Amino acid sequence: MTETSHEPQTDTGGPKVLLLVDGSSYLYRAFHAMPDLRAVPGDPASPATGAIRGMINMLQKLRRDVRADYVACVFDAPGKTFRDDIYPEYKATRSPMPPDLRTQIDAIHEVVRLLGWKVLNVPGVEADDVIGTLACMATERGIETVISSGDKDLSQLVNEHVTVIDTMNDRKRDVAGVEAEFGVPPRLMVDYQALVGDAVDNVPGVDKVGPKTAVKLLQEYGSLDALIERAAEVKGAVGEHLRRALDWLPRGRELLTIRKDCELADHIPGLPELEDLKVVDGQDTEALKAFYERYGFKGLAKQLEVHDVPPELIEEHRRQKKVGTGDGPGFQDPDLTSRSQVTNLQYDTIFTWAQFDEWLAKIEAAELVALDTETSSLDEMQAEIIGLSFSVQPGVAAYLPLAHSYGDAPDQLPREEALARLKPWLENPDRAKLGQHVKYDRHVFANHGIEVRGYAHDTMLQSYVLEVHKPHGLASLAERHLGRTGIDYEHIAGKGAHQIPFAQVPVDKAAEYSCEDSDQTLDVHLALWPKLQADGKLRFIYDLEMKSSETLYRVERNGVLIDSAMLARQSAELGQRMMQLEREAHDLAGQPFNLGSPKQIGEILFTKLGLPVVKKTASGVPSTDEEVLEKLAEDYPLPAKLLEHRGLSKLKGTYTDKLPQMIHPRTGRVHTHYAQAVAVTGRLSSNDPNLQNIPVKTPEGRRVREAFIAAPGHLIASADYSQIELRIMAHLSEDEALLRAFREGMDVHRATASEVFGVAPDQVTSEQRRYAKVINFGLIYGMSAFGLARNLGIEGAAAKNYIQRYFERYPGVKQYMDETRLSAKSRGYVETVFGRRLYLPEINSPNGPRRGGAERAAINAPMQGTAADLIKLSMVAVQDVLDAQQRRTKMIMQVHDELVFEVPEDEVDWIRAEIPRLMAGVAQLRVPLLAEIGVGANWEKAH
C-alpha cells in the first residue's frame, strides 16, 4: 500500500459525512456518455471499457468534490424484490442490459473497490432502498448524508441532513433545491411521483396529470392523502381521472416509496454503526495501476505516477517553510460544492539560491509544469514580474518572490538574475508548461526579454472549448471542476481605489495565493484535459485555440501605428462643429441643456416642446434614439441638430480623442487586447481599445481609418473573406440554388433578388438588390417577419410574403433551419462545421421570448462560429508561412472576417498574391471560399 497525497481529510471538526453512490443510476449514463472505448483501441472484438472508464471518472470527481468519512457505492443486485410481489408489472418495460455493458459489470465492481470504496450489492433489496436505509441510520447517529445519483427519484430522501448531488452535471438537490426544481418540498415528493407516475419503472400515475397539475393539486390539498379524501371536490377532467385512479394510488405510492427499514445486517457487517463503511487511508496503487494497464487506461496509469509522491519528498517539504495548509471548514451544511478538499498542501517560498536550484532541478525534470505570474499591472504590455509560482504535482507548489517592496519586506533573490537562470528552461520548446490565460503570461515574460516556448496547455482555453457558456476564470474552474475554493485576489490586495500594487502584498500572503493558483491550474488541467483528449472534434478546436493564442499574442505585441496628429486635427474640427450645433440646439430649444444627456433631450423634446413620442425605452421612458430622432426630423428642426451632434460626439469621444491616449509610451503604437474566451460563438473580441468597431459606414467615420498608418517604407494591407457567412450557410444547408450561386461566382444578393422577385439577374433593380441583402442578413440572424418588416420599413404581411418566397426558392435553407432548431432542442447545443460546440441553455426554456432568443442564436451560431473557426485557421496558417519564409510582414489586426497587415514595400507583391490564396485554402467547403485583399498607405486606402 502506498499512501497518496490526495486523500480527503478525515479530521475536521464538523459532523461526519456518509457518501453513498447510486452506482446503478450511473451505469447506463457512463455507458452511453462515453465513446466506444475498447481495451485494444479500435478493435471491436476486444472487451468494451467505456462504462468502466466513465465510472472511474465519476468516482474520482466525486472524491475531489466531497469530503466524506464513510463511503459506499450501491448497486442493484439481480433477483426479485418486494415490489415484484405487490406489482408483477414493475419494471416490465425495461429492456435487458446491453451485452457490452453486462461484460463490464464485474470490472466496475473491482475498480470501485480498488479506488477505496465499499461495494454494496444486497440480494432482494434495490439500491434505492439500501441507500434509504443507510441514510436513515446515519441521520439517527448525527451523520450527514450525501447521495450521489443521477436519478431524481431519490429526491424523496432529501431533508436537512440528506442531500442528493448529481456528479455528472454538478446539480445539487437539497431541501430548497428540490422545492425549486419540482415545486414541492421533499416530504411531498412521493405523493408527487405517485400522481405523475414513473414511465421508466412502468408505474402508472393519474392519467393527464403531469408535473404541473400534480404540483397544483398538492399545493391546494396539502398531501396525497388529503387529496384522495376530497377527490370528489376536484373538478373537470382531472377530477374524473383522479377518481378513476383512487384504488391504484395507495399501491402506486407504496411502490414508489423508498424504504428506510430494510434488513441489511446480514449483508453489511458493522451495522448499525456504519463501521464497515469507514474510509480507509490510501489506496492500493499497485493493484490499481495493474487494473488500468489491463484495460488500456494509459492516461490513468500515468496520472497515478504523477500523484504518487514518495514519502521522503513529503517529509522534505514539511520541513521547509509551509505557507498553506488547506484546512478548509468541514462539511457543515449541504452546500458542498465549495470546499477545499485537497489536503497536505505543500507550498514553498524560495528565498535562497539553494532553494532556487532545488526547484529549478525539479521543474527541469518534470514532464509538465504549471506556471503563474504575479505582476505590477493588469495591463499586459506594462506589467512587470513581482513573483512567479510553479507546480509540478497537485498540492505541491513553490513561490519565487522577486520584487516585493514594502516596509519590512524580506530579502528576495535578484529579479533579473533569477529570470536569467530560468530563461533556458522557459525558452526551451521541449519543456512543457501550462498556465491559466497563457497569452497574458507570454506578454509579461516578454516584458523581461523572455519568449516562452513550450506552452502546451491553457486551462482557460480548455474550459472555453468544453463549456463555452460558463465562466472561465481560475476560481470558477477550481470550484466547478475540483470543488476547491481559494483565496480571493481582493482578499489580499483589496479592491477598487483601495487596491494596493501586488509588490506591496506581504510575501507570505502572496506565496499562498500564487501557489494556490498554479496548483489549481495543474489540478484543473488534470480534470479537463482527459475530456478533450477523449473527443476528437473538441480536441481539434482546442489545438486551434492554442495555436491562435500564440498568434494573437504576436498580433497584440506588434501593435498598430496611429497618426495621432491627424486624429487631433479631426478632434478639433469635430469640437468646433459640435459647439456650433450646441448653440443652434439651445436656440431652438429656447434654453441651454446637455446634448449628451438622453434624459434632458427627452425633457426638451417631449415635455417642453411637446413633440410626439415615437417609442419608449425598456424602462418606459420616451426614447430619443437614432430611429426616433430620424422620424421627428421630418417635421421639426431640432432633432436633426441633436442627431448630428450625437454622431460627432460618438466619433470624438470614442475614437479621435481616445485612440491617441491609448498609444503605448515605449512602442509608440496601439496594442489592443483580443479576448479569446469571451464570445460564445467562438469569435474574438477586442478591447482597450476596441479596434473591431472602428467606423466605416459614414464618410466622417471613415476618416478615423486614415489615421491607421504604416511605418515608413511600409504599407497597410487588408484581406477579408467575401460573404463568408452566406457561403457557410450554403455549405451547411446544401441548398442547390445557393450552392450554384456561389459556385458560379454570382453576386449573391443579386441572385437572391432574382429568385425572390422573379426577374432575370440583369433586370434586378438596386432597390430589389438592397431588399435581398437585408433578407440575406436576416436569415443569418434567425430572422422573423416582424424584424424584417421593421428593418425594411414595410408591412408585416409583405415581409412575411418575402420570407415565404425565399424559402420556396431555397427549400434547402428552410430545411436546414428547421433541423438546426430541432437538434438544438434535443442536444442542448449546436456546432460549427469543425465541431466547436455552442451551448444554448435556454433552448427549451418555458419562457417564450428567452426560448425564441435561443432559437435565433441556434441559427446564427453555427454560421458565425464557423466563420470564426475559419479566420482563426487563416491567422495560424498565414503566420506559419510568414515565419517559415522569414518575412517581415506583420499581422496587426483581426476584425472578424478581415486580417490587417503592415507590409514592407518589397513584400507587397508577394502578400497580394499569397494571403488571399492561403485564406481561401484553409478549408474545402461545398462552395469555394473567396478572400480579397487591398493595399494602401492607411487602413482606409487599403479597402
Place this chain on the structure above:
DNA sequence: CTGCTAGCATA
C-alpha cells in the same frame, strides 16, 4: 467610487 441605462460603433 460603483453599477446601471441608453445609445451606438463593428462584423
Place this chain on the structure above:
DNA sequence: GTATGCTAGCAGA
C-alpha cells in the same frame, strides 16, 4: 432578428 465593447449620464453610495 446574431455577436461584441465603450461612452456619457446619472443614481445611489
